[in-house]
Amino acid sequence: MSFPEHNTQIIYLDRNENNYGPAPACLEILNNIDHGLLNWYTRAHEKSTKGELYARLAKDYNLSEDRVVLGYGGEDLLKQVIHCYLGKGETLFVPQFSWWYYKSIADEVEGITVEFPLYPGEEAYHYDVDGLLEMYEQHKPRILFISSPNNPTGNTLSPEELQRVLDKTKEAVVVLDEAYALFKTTDLSYVTEIINSYPNTMVIRTFSKYYALAGLRVGFALIGKGLTRFERFSSRYLGYNRLTEAIALAALDSPQYYADITAKMNADKDMFFEEFSRLPGFKPYRSDANFMLIDMEKSQMAPLKKYLTERGIIIKFMNEKVLNSQLRITIGQQDENRKLMDAIKAYVAVKEAV
């Protein structure tokens, strides 16, 4: 069976997907599917567990199982947090340049979205922690979203910066969106420390990006003890999608596969950074995620988009209120990245020759 909306002739580098695909062990689950996963509800409760994936994540993060919530991707968990905690007229804090979806879910409940600052440094974007804390005191938001690494700027809060923020924002529900965090580090211990130290905080992660399972739609939240209302709000009496659980477990059992593809992506991030730095009219920013933001001349965006589309390459041309003169490139497989870089260089060469 094929899905015509995904044309295999086209190189898609526009949606922060992971083009290497999931580990072979995930595909083996599908090839040898246990039909019982489909026709029976889970009996995990008889073993005093919410399900095998809940138990596995609890073990990996060294937390009790009631600290783990599964969802239909990070998207679903973010929406649930808003619907659980944000009342009409209450304030949600989001990074100034961030995923448009945050504001859209606050709009669903007639909440007010306020943006806190980020700024471009010499080589990378940074959070303005002082600015954030000053604004926090002024607005006292009900919910604070921090995205680290942030989409589309690719920067992360350092553990020290994070601690400074969490120490001063204890009255809010703090949501750390870490959809891309495993690209930076696979050390999980700081997450455990946050969840144990800050009961008002949750960390949201996903199998979509690092584990290359965006189509499976599975994400999870690790939640502090003060968020029991969210635990009740999101509980699933009949269990979670059992096939999804089995595939996600196979991904967790394949650390070497994912370390290898991440090493290739890191090498290509350096390649993009160096080559865009030398290209007239472009300025790249370093990123901790599987994408990079690159400034370019606004007047060149439409012709470059046309040039790349004609060559079967799709990247994201930013078209936001403030960020509207940038490219966001998803780091694909090595041959795809090479083709993109060569095509952009060829475009610049043709333009300069005119």
Ligand SMILES: Cc1ncc(COP(=O)(O)O)c(C=O)c1O
């Ligand atoms: C910052 C951020 N958070 C969360 C998500 C949600 O991912 P998913 O719903 O596939 O887990 C995305 C998707 O692009 C994202 O960019």
